Structure formats: C-alpha cells, structure tokens
Amino acid sequence: MRAEQVDDPAEYRFCSYAAAMGGKASAIAGYRxxxxxxPFSEAIAAYRLCLFGKGAKPKGELDKDRGVIPLEKLDAMIRGGGKVEVSELLRRRVRYFSDGMAIGSKIFLKGLFDEHRECFPESRKARFASMKGAEWGELQVVRDLKVNIFG
Structure with missing residues (x-):
C-alpha cells in the first residue's frame, strides 16, 4: 500500500483515512x-470498500504498480462489508487502554471492580460506560471518556 510504505492504508498517517480511523473529528465529519x-461506521465501511477495490487494481505500468493491495485482503474486505474489526479499532484507539482504566464486558469489569474495591473511592458505584466513537459491541470501560476520546 501507499508505494509499499505501509501494509494498511490506515497506517499511512498523512491521509484523511488514517486521521478518521484515529478519531480526528474533522476527518470523520468529512467522510460523513x-x-x-x-453514520461514520457506514460511511467509513463504504469508503473502505472503494479504497481497497481501487488499491487492488494494478495500474498497468511496472514502475507504478508498487503498493497494490493483495486480492486476499480485498476479498476479506468485501466479505466483511467494509466494516472495521473491533480488534483493528482497539489497536488504533490507545487512549481507551490508558485513561479508560480497563476494557471488557460489563461482567468482567464488575468482577475487576469487586476484586479491587479498595482502589476506588467509597462513593464509587460499580457503573461502567459504553465505549464511544465506533461500533464496539458490548465493550465497556471503567472510566467514561468525555473529551478527546481518540488521543
């Protein structure tokens, strides 16, 4: 991809797609x-299908055919409807791991909370926040991030 500089277009940090995947509000608004x-999840899925489809097509010139997306990746993208896997989202959203304290299902977080109750203020109740900014499924965090979710 990108003249063989990166394996995934989202890893090329000088493009709007990478900015959107990293959570930059203006890039997200642009794709929407x-x-x-x-919704962003639908817009980015449609764009990913277009991006990977175009990137898998050879340009027809030897000196310009660097960075062609392998057909296996394109096939997987089409089968997945362009959706971003949760594992990829998590890899790109580091702040949830640091400021969110812990990530997991509500049951997992409740167990963690109970096991380490002494680490929380007495007034703290076992409430957890749904993760924002993408389709995370049932994943939640201990601390609800309000500002600059994708730092």
Missing part, C-alpha cells in the same frame, strides 16, 4: 459529509 450524512 461525502457519504450523505450517514
């Missing part, structure tokens, strides 16, 4: 605008 105001 381009795709008719659809």
């Amino acid at each position: 605008l381009i795709y008719g105001g659809r």
